Amino acid sequence: MIKMPPLATPKVAPTGWISSVADQVQECGSRGFTVLLLGMNSLPGKGVWVSQLKKELSARGVEMPGTKNLSLSDVASRDSTKKSLGGFLR
Numbered sequence: 001m002i003k004m005p006p007l008a009t010p011k012v013a014p015t016g017w018i019s020s021v022a023d024q025v026q027e028c029g030s031r032g033f034t035v036l037l038l039g040m041n042s043l044p045g046k047g048v049w050v051s052q053l054k055k056e057l058s059a060r061g062v063e064m065p066g067t068k069n070l071s072l073s074d075v076a077s078r079d080s081t082k083k084s085l086g087g088f089l090r
Contacts, residue, residue, distance in 0.1 A: 035065035
């Protein structure tokens with residue numbers, strides 16, 4: 001799991017993070033793992049740099065992973081988080 005930088009970060013700064021996340025999405029996907037991009041509804045832009053990540057993955061010929069946006073109540077407890085992610089967890 002990688003936490004992306006705050007959206008208030010200057011646009012030039014997250015380039016390393018975007019590249020690192022794209023590396024891991026590509027690597028995990030190529031090894032048969034399911035990759036899931038989680039966003040938070042309470043954060044601007046869902047708390048992720050989706051457009052930049054999408055652009056980087058596209059340039060690499062890598063499919064954008066599935067996404068799931070969560071609310072604060074979805075992550076309020078372990079049980080609510082498990083329920084919210086139930087379709088993705090094994």
